[in-house]
Amino acid sequence: MEIWNRHFECMDREELKGVQSERLRETVERVYFNVPYYRNKMQEAGLGPESIQTTDDLHKLPFTTKQDLRDNYPFGLFAVPMSEIVRVHASSGTTGKSTVVGYTRNDIATWSEVMARTLTCAGANRHDFIHVAYGYGLFTGGLGLHYGGEKIGASVIPVSGGNTFRQVQLLVDFGSTMLACTPSYALFIAEALEEAHIRRDDLKLRVGVFGAEPWTENMRREIEEKLRIKAIDIYGLSEVIGPGVASECLVQEGLHISEDHFYPEIIDPVTLEVLPEGKTGELVFTTITKEGLPLIRYRTRDLTRLRYDKCRCGRTMVRMEKCLGRSDDMLIIRGVNLFPSQVESVLLEMSEIKPHYLLIVDRVNNLDTLELKVEVDEEFFQDKISQLEGLRQKIQTNLESTLGLGIKVNLVEPRTLERSEGKAKRVIDKRKF
Amino acid sequence: MIIHQLSVFLENKSGRLTEVLETLGSENIRITALSVADTSEFGILRMIVSDPVRAKEVLKSRSFTVNLTEVISIMAPSEAKYYAKVLKILSDLDNSIEYTYAFSLGEKSVIILRCSNTEEAIRALKEHELELIKASDLYKL
Structure with a gap:
């Protein structure tokens, strides 16, 4: 398996810590002197640049949130004069003001570097044709993939999103070997190929890199079956740099984080304490090489866990698990953190049911109770009590082993659970605190 | 049938x-x-x-x-031994009965049966000269 930057990606972890600490010191100094917002926050906490010597001191620093970026809209957190900024991207801003990010020439080089690692991780090289169907524009997806593809010397086809019919035609005509888009768009393309009666043998596709939205293992299998390619999960967010923050390798046991650029921590989203290795919590990033918009302990709201053992691919970079959900939705049941998305992913793994469910939390005699109502799927219903009871038991067992919590599962009639426009109501918490 | x-x-x-x-x-x-x-x-x-x-x-x-x-339906005299006979035929074949229910029409009763192999059950019951009810007749009862 090829590795783009063996020096950093396979670095001894002790040595890596030295690199990270040095880069962290520089970053903290830079934001202290160049970003009033960070200087004020550090002074309020009684901290100066000298307070941070190694990555072990990182926990002393305050967090940065999406709200902080919005409060300083558009350029308030930039750490360089605008004359140094060569590129600006922005998020869609569906949940409020958009968040704006800026890059210096060096930042663009860093971004290309980490994207080159990502693509190499997925098995791409200079002989590949990369069909980039991520949107080009303010969204970081398209251009991020583009620069990484050029960096490894591949032939990049900047198709951007939309016009699926044309996408399908180009996939055939150009003989693209790698597809880059959101996982849901990959499925859309697969259907379009079917409709256009294009035989799989007319395509040269062998791998795809998919990200920018949560997707399940079930979706991965579906993409891999329909397109007959290997589907690689990639992770990134514009605030940190864009795509390229982390990527699965061909071993597919977690996503390698480019931690010589982005230092990850896992925190408890309620107590904000840093959690030990292996615990699930909110992913937090400190950028340690960025110039335009360095971020200190940026709360991603994404839930995952980290593992630091060496991967079979040879990389020593820490791996994060596929994201489990968002911390905004977290429940605490009998002291255990629970995310509705965990329940959903268990249900999605079971072909007998559709993930129409409602979690009901209550407190009886000072003890939290957890109940799940899940709809019986018409296609599965076959009139046997033993079959339904078996299904109920199976859901309960699968959930209990994943969540580490006792749960009572009840089967309900289809369409009895509320369907709302947009986000469905998945949790009712009857507890009174 | x-x-x-x-x-x-x-x-x-x-x-x-x-x-x-x-x-x-x-x-x-x-x-x-x-x-x-x-x-x-x-x-x-x-x-x-x-x-x-x-x-x-x-x-x-x-x-x-x-x-x-898919279920099958048998018309038999309203006596336990006939019900037993039906069940015995199927259990001898290892054709497991998932559920059964019955209702009486007086002298005769109607037995409804759901078993694991419907085709085989029909063949076997016919061979033993039991009276199977056609769907059209049963729906009219």
């Missing part, structure tokens, strides 16, 4: 059974036989009705989970 039985998934919630029966009633669908299997949380309602295909559509449109299940 195969009978299409209507099976409906029901939550244990008051009023659900009434709703099913009212829906069928308003569509002038007759019910020949009915049985309920239940656990503490849910149940399955099983019925022989005059027009199973239409009954399924009507209930589906009212958001019920409905399925048509």
Whole structure:
């Protein structure tokens, strides 16, 4: 398996810590002197640049949130004069003001570097044709993939999103070997190929890199079956740099984080304490090489866990698990953190049911109770009590082993659970605190 | 010889059974036989009705989970030994009985059976000269 930057990606972890600490010191100094917002926050906490010597001191620093970026809209957190900024991207801003990010020439080089690692991780090289169907524009997806593809010397086809019919035609005509888009768009393309009666043998596709939205293992299998390619999960967010923050390798046991650029921590989203290795919590990033918009302990709201053992691919970079959900939705049941998305992913793994469910939390005699109502799927219903009871038991067992919590599962009639426009109501918490 | 039985998934919630029966009633669908299997949380309602295909559509449109299940039906004298004979024939074949229910018409009774291998059961019961009821006749009862 090829590795783009063996020096950093396979670095001894002790040595890596030295690199990270040095880069962290520089970053903290830079934001202290160049970003009033960070200087004020550090002074309020009684901290100066000298307070941070190694990555072990990182926990002393305050967090940065999406709200902080919005409060300083558009350029308030930039750490360089605008004359140094060569590129600006922005998020869609569906949940409020958009968040704006800026890059210096060096930042663009860093971004290309980490994207080159990502693509190499997925098995791409200079002989590949990369069909980039991520949107080009303010969204970081398209251009991020583009620069990484050029960096490894591949032939990049900047198709951007939309016009699926044309996408399908180009996939055939150009003989693209790698597809880059959101996982849901990959499925859309697969259907379009079917409709256009294009035989799989007319395509040269062998791998795809998919990200920018949560997707399940079930979706991965579906993409891999329909397109007959290997589907690689990639992770990134514009605030940190864009795509390229982390990527699965061909071993597919977690996503390698480019931690010589982005230092990850896992925190408890309620107590904000840093959690030990292996615990699930909110992913937090400190950028340690960025110039335009360095971020200190940026709360991603994404839930995952980290593992630091060496991967079979040879990389020593820490791996994060596929994201489990968002911390905004977290429940605490009998002291255990629970995310509705965990329940959903268990249900999605079971072909007998559709993930129409409602979690009901209550407190009886000072003890939290957890109940799940899940709809019986018409296609599965076959009139046997033993079959339904078996299904109920199976859901309960699968959930209990994943969540580490006792749960009572009840089967309900289809369409009895509320369907709302947009986000469905998945949790009712009857507890009174 | 195969009978299409209507099976409906029901939550244990008051009023659900009434709703099913009212829906069928308003569509002038007759019910020949009915049985309920239940656990503490849910149940399955099983019925022989005059027009199973239409009954399924009507209930589906009212958001019920409905399925048509293949069962067989035997007419036999209303004596336990005949019921026993039917069951023995199937158990000798290792053709397991998933459920059965019956109702009496006086001298004779109708037995409804769901077993793991319907085709085999029909053959075997015929060989033993038992009287199987045709679907069209059963729906009319």
